[in-house]
Amino acid sequence: MCDDHDHGALEVDLNRQVLADSNEVAEQVRTTLAGREILAVNILSSPGSGKTTLLEKTFRSEPPWRAVVLEGDIATERDADRIRATGATARQILTGGACHLDARQVAHQMEHLAETPMDVLIVENVGNLVCPATYDLGEDFKVVCLSVTEGDDKPFKYPAIFAGSAVTVITKADLLPHVAFDLEAVRRQVLTLRPDATILLTSASTGQGIDEWIDLLSHHLDAKRLVLAGKATMGA
Numbered sequence: 504m505c506d507d508h509d510h511g512a513l514e515v516d517l518n519r520q521v522l523a524d525s526n527e528v529a530e531q532v533r534t535t536l537a538g539r540e541i542l543a544v545n546i547l548s549s550p551g552s553g554k555t556t557l558l559e560k561t562f563r564s565e566p567p568w569r570a571v572v573l574e575g576d577i578a579t580e581r582d583a584d585r586i587r588a589t590g591a592t593a594r595q596i597l598t599g600g601a602c603h604l605d606a607r608q609v610a611h612q613m614e615h616l617a618e619t620p621m622d623v624l625i626v627e628n629v630g631n632l633v634c635p636a637t638y639d640l641g642e643d644f645k646v647v648c649l650s651v652t653e654g655d656d657k658p659f660k661y662p663a664i665f666a667g668s669a670v671t672v673i674t675k676a677d678l679l680p681h682v683a684f685d686l687e688a689v690r691r692q693v694l695t696l697r698p699d700a701t702i703l704l705t706s707a708s709t710g711q712g713i714d715e716w717i718d719l720l721s722h723h724l725d726a727k728r729l730v731l732a733g734k735a736t737m738g739a
Contacts (some may be wrong), residue, residue: 506523518585525638529606535613536624540582540731541726547664549646550630553674553707555582557648557716558625561709562589566717568622568724575604575629582627592619599701603634606641618719622724632657634666643727644669651675658692666696668701672716677706688699 521577536543548554558572577600586593594615609695625633626642628635631726636645646666651659652675658665665671671693679686686704701719705712715735 508570512692525605525607526557528610528641529641529679530608532606532613534668536641536643537608537731539566539621541621541624542720542727543626543640543642544644544720544723545628545635545642546627546646546648547628547635547668548630548650549632549653552630552648552650552653554627554630554648555585556676556707557593557705558627559585559589560713561708561717562586564710564713564717567721569620570623571616571619571621573604573609573626575608575625575627577601577629586735592621598629602629602631604628604640605637605638609640617656617723623720629681632661636661638668643723646670646672647692648672649689650685651678651682651686655685655689655692659691660694662696665693665700668697668700670719671703672703672712674705675706676704676711681713701712 511627520625533543546554548559555574562570570591572583572586573592573597574580574593575596575598576582577598580597583593583595596604596612596614598604626640630641645664645668646717647664649671651673658671673686673689682699690702693702703712703715703719705716707713
């Protein structure tokens with residue numbers, strides 16, 4: 504009979520195995536995306552930070568690339584419907600209670616998207632600043648959104664997600680005059696956790712920072728394709 508200590512050790516081992524299996528699938532997803540020269544971005548945040556609104560504004564600004572959005576939610580297709588209303592392609596992933604997406608769910612969606620033209624795959628993860636930070640979905644990099652209405656203490660309170668995200672997008676900047684949010688303090692926290700982080704200040708209401716956001720994705724797409732072309736030339 505297992506005692507409490509043995510039960511805890513077994514649970515830890517199972518969690519490690521699940522994560523290892525997910526990471527293996529993530530590498531398969533990454534290989535598939537590279538073969539199609541697709542840039543993949545995993546967007547994370549707490550609920551209500553403005554992820555979906557940022558994407559709506561992005562697609563209504565007519566970016567110079569074709570995108571597909573995978574929407575992760577516990578229930579409903581509301582966010583996917585909002586993306587579809589902009590003319591972009593969106594597929595819903597319902598987790599049924601799970602607080603994050605995993606690579607197997609993305610791999611399954613990629614099978615359905617095998618013939619869909621796209622340059623950028625955007626995964627809008629389940630709203631949560633804890634669980635999604637651990638899981639690799641096969642993305643090129645993570646983006647974390649932080650709204651000015653959430654408070655300026657979040658990076659140090661949730662260090663893993665900010666340290667793991669190459670880009671921090673501060674949203675709802677139009678509300679800065681009306682909330683207590685120390686922008687410079689947030690910058691210092693983010694750069695302490697991730698010295699090479701890119702920090703963007705955006706407002707979907709006014710359009711502030713949206714061009715810079717689109718340009719950032721364009722730059723990363725071009726850079727990825729340049730690297731892939733170089734590898735192809737070396738292998739020829």
